[in-house]
Each structure stands twice: as C-alpha cells, then as structure tokens.
Amino acid sequence: MNYLDITTPISDQMVHWPDNAPVHLRLTRSFAYGDPANVSEISMSVHTATHVDAPRHFIKDGPDVTTLDLNTLLGPCRVVRIHDPKLITLAEVEPLDPQPGQRILFRTRNSDTDWTHQPFNPDFVKLDFPAAQFLQQRGVVCVGVDYISVGGSETHHALLDYNITVIEALALGDVEPGDYELICLPLAIVGADGAPCRALLRPL
DSSP states (O other), X not given: OOOEEOBOOOOTTOOOOTTSOOOEEEEEEOGGGTOSSOEEEXXXXXXXXXXXXXXXXXXXXXXXXXXXXXXXXXXXXXXXXXXXXXXXXXXXXXXXXXXXXXXXXXXXXXXXXXXXXXXXXXXXXXXXXXXXXXXXXXXXXXXXXXXSOSOSHHHHHHHHTTTOEEEESBOOTTXXXXXXXXXXXXXXXXXXXXXXXXXXXXXX
C-alpha cells in the first residue's frame, strides 16, 4: 500500500512563528547565471513547516534533537478527528482511551485550509494543558498536530518534560481518521531544539 506524505513543504516566505526567523530560499548558483550547477541556500528557524520539537526547546540545557528516541516516531499511530473549533480538549481526548506507547496525531479545523502562505493565525486549534497532561499520564510517546505549534508553554512542558515527542505542522487535510504506520525522521542537527522532518503514513 502506498504511503501518504503528511509533510508540509518548506517554501520561501511561508508562515512562521512571529518571533522566529522568516523563511528564505534562494539560488546562490544557477544555470541561468552561467554556473555549472544549481545550488540553493536556505535560512529559517528549525521550527518551520513539519518539524519535531526536542526537549531543549522548552528545557534549559535539555537534550537536543539528535538524542530523540526515534522509536517514538516509527510505528503504529492513530489519526484522530477533533471537532472542537478552538482547542483539543480533555473532553475529546479522554474517550480515546490512549494506551502506553501510543502515537496520536490530531486532525483539527486547522487542516481545512492551506495555511502555509497565509498570515500567522493566533487562533489556531491547539492542545490544551489538561489534555496534554492526560496524554502524559497515559504514557503516550508521540503527539502530532496540524499547525506550527502544539500549544502554549504549559502544554509543551507537559509533553517534553516527559520525553513525549512532539510533531508540529503536519499536513493532515486529506487523511481520514484511523490507524496507520508512521514514519517521521527529523534532521540530526547537533545542539538544535528542533528539526524539520519528513513524515509519512501507511494505512493499516
């Protein structure tokens, strides 16, 4: 069965977190300029497009992205449709009965539009703290969301402090709820608090 690519592509001038570096992609060498090859340069925050957060993102001197347990990013996962238009709440998360070792990706109204080149939307659907805390208590190992942040500082701490891997800015618009195999591999950037990644799903 074919894999579904759930990666938001990195593109020039795409949306970014307001206080992060903007995205710039340009050719530094080009056939059009008479060069023997095309060579591109990219400048951006590591929290751009589909990416993985490392504990260091919210924990001073925490482990960097090269230390992540890749087993949390490889294996069975569940895609869940969230109906609340504002938050991923405990009311919708608790009935899922998450199990230890589970990977859960949340598809929200964020995925109803192509937000990649729209202005940053502060009203994106995010995971609230009680729901994040519940997922942590249930032993979930990976949480994925469909906008460029999983939520606020409390939510990040509820996940990253307990080595729950966070994937942000997934492209879930065409993905039906259900069970899948997840493959998500972040770039190994020494010292980084996050890294862009390629994420794929295969229906089970």
